[in-house]
Amino acid sequence: MDEIQIASLLKSSELFPIPQSVKLSYGTAGFRGDAKLLESTVYRVGILSALRSLKLGSATVGLMITASHNKVSDNGIKVSDPSGGMLSQEWEPFADQIANASSPQELVSLIREFMEKEEIMIGEKNKGAEVWLGRDTRPSGESLLRAAEIGVGSILGSVAIDIGILTTPQLHWMVRAKNKGLKATENDYFENLSTSFMCLIDLIPVSGNDKLEISKLLVDGANGVGGQKIEELRGSLSNLDLEIRNTGRDGGVLNEGVGADFVQKEKVLPLGFGSKDVGMRCASLDGDADRLVYFYIPSESSEKVELLDGDKILSLFALFIKEQLNILGDDKEGKQSRLGVVQTAYANGASTDYLKQLGLDVVFAKTGVKHLHEKAAEFDIGIYFEANGHGTILFSESFISWLVSKQKDLTDKGQGGSEEHKAVSRLVAVSNLINQAVGDALSGVLLVEVILQHMGSSIQKWNVLYKDLPSRQIKVEVPDRTAVVTTSEETEALRPLGIQDAINSEINKYPRGRAFIRPSGTEDVVRVYAEASTQEAADSLANSVAQLVKSFLGSS
Numbered sequence: 001m002d003e004i005q006i007a008s009l010l011k012s013s014e015l016f017p018i019p020q021s022v023k024l025s026y027g028t029a030g031f032r033g034d035a036k037l038l039e040s041t042v043y044r045v046g047i048l049s050a051l052r053s054l055k056l057g058s059a060t061v062g063l064m065i066t067a068s069h070n071k072v073s074d075n076g077i078k079v080s081d082p083s084g085g086m087l088s089q090e091w092e093p094f095a096d097q098i099a100n101a102s103s104p105q106e107l108v109s110l111i112r113e114f115m116e117k118e119e120i121m122i123g124e125k126n127k128g129a130e131v132w133l134g135r136d137t138r139p140s141g142e143s144l145l146r147a148a149e150i151g152v153g154s155i156l157g158s159v160a161i162d163i164g165i166l167t168t169p170q171l172h173w174m175v176r177a178k179n180k181g182l183k184a185t186e187n188d189y190f191e192n193l194s195t196s197f198m199c200l201i202d203l204i205p206v207s208g209n210d211k212l213e214i215s216k217l218l219v220d221g222a223n224g225v226g227g228q229k230i231e232e233l234r235g236s237l238s239n240l241d242l243e244i245r246n247t248g249r250d251g252g253v254l255n256e257g258v259g260a261d262f263v264q265k266e267k268v269l270p271l272g273f274g275s276k277d278v279g280m281r282c283a284s285l286d287g288d289a290d291r292l293v294y295f296y297i298p299s300e301s302s303e304k305v306e307l308l309d310g311d312k313i314l315s316l317f318a319l320f321i322k323e324q325l326n327i328l329g330d331d332k333e334g335k336q337s338r339l340g341v342v343q344t345a346y347a348n349g350a351s352t353d354y355l356k357q358l359g360l361d362v363v364f365a366k367t368g369v370k371h372l373h374e375k376a377a378e379f380d381i382g383i384y385f386e387a388n389g390h391g392t393i394l395f396s397e398s399f400i401s402w403l404v405s406k407q408k409d410l411t412d413k414g415q416g417g418s419e420e421h422k423a424v425s426r427l428v429a430v431s432n433l434i435n436q437a438v439g440d441a442l443s444g445v446l447l448v449e450v451i452l453q454h455m456g457s458s459i460q461k462w463n464v465l466y467k468d469l470p471s472r473q474i475k476v477e478v479p480d481r482t483a484v485v486t487t488s489e490e491t492e493a494l495r496p497l498g499i500q501d502a503i504n505s506e507i508n509k510y511p512r513g514r515a516f517i518r519p520s521g522t523e524d525v526v527r528v529y530a531e532a533s534t535q536e537a538a539d540s541l542a543n544s545v546a547q548l549v550k551s552f553l554g555s556s
């Protein structure tokens with residue numbers, strides 16, 4: 001690093017003094033916190049993203065400014081790698097270090113050390129870094145974006161491009177497309193969604209003279225960016241009747257009493273929905289539109305909604321994909337597709353049983369999209385979902401090539417109208433529709449809708465694929481949550497010693513009992529999850545496990 005570069009970093013970092021007494025961690029999905037305290041963090045992540053781009057041959061890196069489902073006064077920042085996936089976990093410790101560097105001098109020396117270790121060169125020989133910046137609708141987004149721009153710009157020769165207000169999955173999609181040399185604007189994103197959606201609609205089997213009846217879908221946009229974007233998309237779609245509420249334009253507050261996180265955790269109606277909507281199909285997005293859940297109101301007297309969470313969306317997707325693969329059968333060349341599903345310990349036990357009954361390969365990953373994504377990528381088709389509604393379907397490059405050549409072969413043989421050809425075409429269209437970079441509520445809604453139309457199914461019929469076991473989640477404040485260490489699938493606690501045996505003896509008291517504890521990756525708490533055959537039993541199991549956590553770790 002030469003003198004001019006050092007001077008550039010020192011000068012810009014003087015603009016963003018680090019607030020006193022905040023300890024920042026990149027956590028499960030980027031830095032998050034009170035927006036007022038985040039400028040220095042965002043500026044520093046700007047620097048990191050420019051370095052990441054340089055490290056990867058000046059590939060485009062993405063930076064998203066959002067705090068997802070958190071309150072409107074919060075904000076956050078996360079990095080999209082050039083693949084469109086999350087920042088490589090190997091770089092997270094560096095993110096933590098620079099975010100917490102207490103002075104410009106310490107910051108510069110950390111950067112210098114890291115660049116040497118990673119052999120990152122700045123200079124005339126290389127092309128500069130390129131970073132695309134997106135933000136959600138939070139009012140603090142604009143000034144934080146400026147801080148990120150200054151961070152990127154402080155690495156000489158780098159370019160920061162503001163690509164506007166976007167959902168998180170849009171940013172990831174655009175970064176991925178850009179680096180693959182594909183069309184990568186927001187319009188291209190919309191066009192891709194509507195084209196592949198319409199392609200799937202055209203492939204719906206029409207039995208006799210049945211005319212497809214399309215019932216209305218009510219969408220809760222969480223008063224955030226997702227509601228606005230789905231409104232933009234609506235214009236280019238036919239065969240879908242959408243009514244979008246909570247777009248943020250009618251005075252509602254982002255994520256307040258609305259959105260996927262609220263509906264999934266509380267299992268009650270979001271604001272803007274009421275008894276007039278009984279029985280209607282409803283979908284709820286979170287504040288940055290990377291989560292999706294469905295629900296309906298079972299009866300006028302009901303305060304609770306019937307929730308169709310990420311597990312149920314996963315099950316619907318798995319059923320549809322499996323149906324297409326069955327039509328294809330075992331390929332003559334001996335290639336058998338490997339379809340797998342990935343869940344976390346939070347997946348409802350009834351969903352796991354259902355998926356296994358379908359004959360699927362079910363594997364478990366640690367909580368957090370990056371962990372599920374990694375496991376799903378090991379399959380030809382890997383479907384992953386968290387119960388909270390984060391998820392997508394990944395198709396391996398080699399499997400897509402195989403599908404495309406199969407499609408062509410069948411056409412060449414004059415079998416363009418065959419069932420096999422239709423099944424292959426559906427799978428190709430799904431791989432285009434569903435976001436290959438990260439879970440995306442917009443593409444998720446379109447896929448759910450087209451599958452329901454394909455199956456001629458209502459939300460009520462979809463809901464009874466299996467019945468969720470009652471469950472309960474509790475958070476426990478403890479002096480040090482890192483004292484809890486779990487197995488890689490988070491189903492068992494290895495530390496504190498003895499706690500798992502104690503949890504097991506509680507579990508054994510309840511029919512269909514299951515419980516686990518884990519330290520949160522986003523909050524300073526230990527989380528407890530329990531399920532059992534009745535709600536009372538699940539509540540009671542969760543409470544006893546919470547007591548165990550307190551007695552082993554002390555309460556704060």
Ligand code: 16G
Nearest residue numbers: 028029368369370390520521522523
């Ligand atoms: C983050 C993760 C989410 C996970 C949650 C767990 C992403 C994009 N988001 O929101 O997947 O479920 O953290 O939070 O990875 P917890 O560790 O506090 O329970």
Ligand code: MG
Nearest residue numbers: 068286288290
């Ligand atoms: Mg989110």
